[in-house]
Amino acid sequence: MNPSQLVDIQSINREIILDIKYATNNNFLKQKVYPEPRCVLRYGTAKKLAQIQENLKQKKLGLKVYDCYRPLSVQRQMWKVVPDENYVANPTQGSRHNRGAAVDLTLVDGNGQELEMPSQFDEFSGKSRRSYNGGTVRSRQNRQLLEDAMKQQGFTGLVTEWWHFDAAGWEVYPVTDVPFNKIAQN
Numbered sequence: 680m681n682p683s684q685l686v687d688i689q690s691i692n693r694e695i696i697l698d699i700k701y702a703t704n705n706n707f708l709k710q711k712v713y714p715e716p717r718c719v720l721r722y723g724t725a726k727k728l729a730q731i732q733e734n735l736k737q738k739k740l741g742l743k744v745y746d747c748y749r750p751l752s753v754q755r756q757m758w759k760v761v762p763d764e765n766y767v768a769n770p771t772q773g774s775r776h777n778r779g780a781a782v783d784l785t786l787v788d789g790n791g792q793e794l795e796m797p798s799q800f801d802e803f804s805g806k807s808r809r810s811y812n813g814g815t816v817r818s819r820q821n822r823q824l825l826e827d828a829m830k831q832q833g834f835t836g837l838v839t840e841w842w843h844f845d846a847a848g849w850e851v852y853p854v855t856d857v858p859f860n861k862i863a864q865n
C-alpha cells in the first residue's frame with residue numbers, strides 16, 4: 680500500500696484502544712467535532728504505531744489513542760477556542776494531525792487501564808510539558824516509557840504536550856481536509 684494512503688488504524692491493528700475525545704463532548708471545545716470515533720493515519724504512520732503496540736505487548740502494556748488525523752476545518756475550530764501555538768497549531772500552517780502524521784496517546788496496562796501521567800490529556804498548563812518535574816515519580820516514569828516506546832519508531836514528541844507525537848517524515852504528507860466519511864474503514 681502507498682505510505683501516504685489514509686487508513687483506519689483498526690484495519691492495521693485491532694488492539695490499540697480508541698478513546699477519541701473529539702468525537703465526544705468531553706474535550707476542550709466542549710462539543711463533538713468528529714462524527715465518529717475513528718483513528719485515521721497515513722499508512723506509513725499507522726504501521727509504525729502498530730509496531731509500537733506489538734513491542735509494548737511484550738511488557739504487558741499497550742496504547743490508547745485520543746486523536747490521530749484531524750481535518751483542517753476542525754483545526755480552525757480549535758484555533759478559535761485556543762489561539763495559542765503552545766497547545767494548538769495555527770491552521771494557516773496546519774497541524775501535523777492535519778497531515779495524518781501525528782498522534783495523541785497514552786499508555787495502558789494489561790487490563791486497558793490508563794497509566795498515571797503528569798497531567799490530563801489536553802490540560803493546557805505547565806504540567807503537560809515534557810520537562811515538567813512535578814507530580815509523582817511514577818507519572819514521570821510512565822511519561823518517559825511512552826516517549827521511549829514512540830522514539831524507537833522514529834516519533835518525536837512536542838515539548839508542551841507529553842501526549843503528542845509526530846511521525847518522522849511528517850512534512851512529506853500534505854495538510855488535508857477530507858471528512859472522515861470519505862475515508863474507508865477497512
Ligand SMILES: C[C@@H](N)C(=O)N[C@H](C)C(=O)O
Nearest residue numbers: 766767768774775776783
Ligand atoms: C489540541 C492538541 N491535542 C494538539 O494536538 N495540539 C497540537 C499542537 C496541534 O494542534 O497540532
Ligand SMILES: [Zn+2]
Nearest residue numbers: 781782783843
Ligand atoms: Zn496532538
